[in-house]
Amino acid sequence: MSEKSAKDGARSAKPIHYAERYPTYPLLMSICxxxxxxxxxxxxxxxxxxTVKNSSTLVPSNDCFQMLLFAKHGWVLVMGGDKYMYAANPFTGERIDLPEMPQYGNQFDGISFSSAPNCPDCTVCCIHKLRNIGRTELLYVLMWRPGDEHWTKEDIGDETQFRTAYSNPVxxxxEFYCLGTRGNLGVFNPDNMTWRVLDKPEPVVDGDPMTGEQHCQLLxxxxxxxxxxxxxxSMPLYQEGCYMDS
Structure with a gap:
């Protein structure tokens, strides 16, 4: 076997062993x-x-910009313009149009859903945490569940120094766990509409960075x-934290 064949064999074996250990793993998706x-x-x-062709779900529009917001369980959330959002499963052809968002409803720091959008227990949750000197701190939450004709908007007071990062909640x-710009966590409970900032893990980033100063992801x-x-x-990873389930 040549050196090239050996390298090709090693590359082909890697995904097989990986797939045996993890039957499913995420793929990166982009709209054409x-x-x-x-x-x-x-x-x-x-x-x-x-390249996948599917004309029934993801249909780009010439009238507005479309953005992929979140993906899980085979579904993706897509933002069309400033007020419209839909959930689509490009593999099954299913599509669910969500209600028109409130004014400035697209100005959130993160969005995710609890289960597949075609499940009756699904909750789509958008979160944004404001921090203003001399003013009441507020957590803005938008929620939608199957069957709702409009978004539910909730403003929750929060006097902590927590600032949400540009990262989708998990x-x-x-509950929906939200990453802060310093590496600590805030938690939103969609059942009783409550918010709390966890004492642990403690912040792992020094200073008080503003939202958007760095790439952040909670996984x-x-x-x-x-x-x-x-x-x-910076090209290499700056900081990595592991939050173990207690």
Whole structure:
């Protein structure tokens, strides 16, 4: 076997062993703006890109900008313009149009859903936390559940120094966990509409960075939460925290 064949064999074996350990893993998705109903999937394990044609769900519009917001359970949330959002499953062809969002409803720091949008127990949750000197601190929450004809808006007072990062919340053990710009966590309970900032984990980032000063992501993997930080002007990862389930 040549050196090239050996390397090719090693590369092909890697995704097989990975798939045996993790039957499903995420793919990166992007909408093709130039072609109606066409999107691309990138497999980070084997570093291969796929083009998928599906005209019934993801239909780019010439009238407004569309953005992929969140994806899980085979579904994606797509923002069309400033007020319209829909959930689509490009593999089954299902699509659910959500109600028109309130004024400035798209100015949230993160959005996610608890389960597949076609499930009756699904909750779509948008969160934004304001911090203003000399004014009441507020957490703004928008929620939608299947069957709702409009979004539910809730303003919750919060006097803590917590500032939400530009990162989608993670639905974890029945609650939405939100990453702060310093690496600590805030938790929103959609059942009783309450908000709390956790004492632990303690902040892992020094100072008091503003929202958007760095790339931040909160992720769940095998029932643990991970926070990843990277400054905009830096290539390597800046800080990584692991939040173990207690």
């Amino acid at each position: 703006s130039s072609s109606t109903g066409v999107f691309k999937l990138f497999d980070p394990v084997i570093q291969k890109e796929y 639905f974890y053990h029945g 769940e993997f095998r029932d643990d939460l991970f926070a990843i930080f990277r400054p905009h002007d």
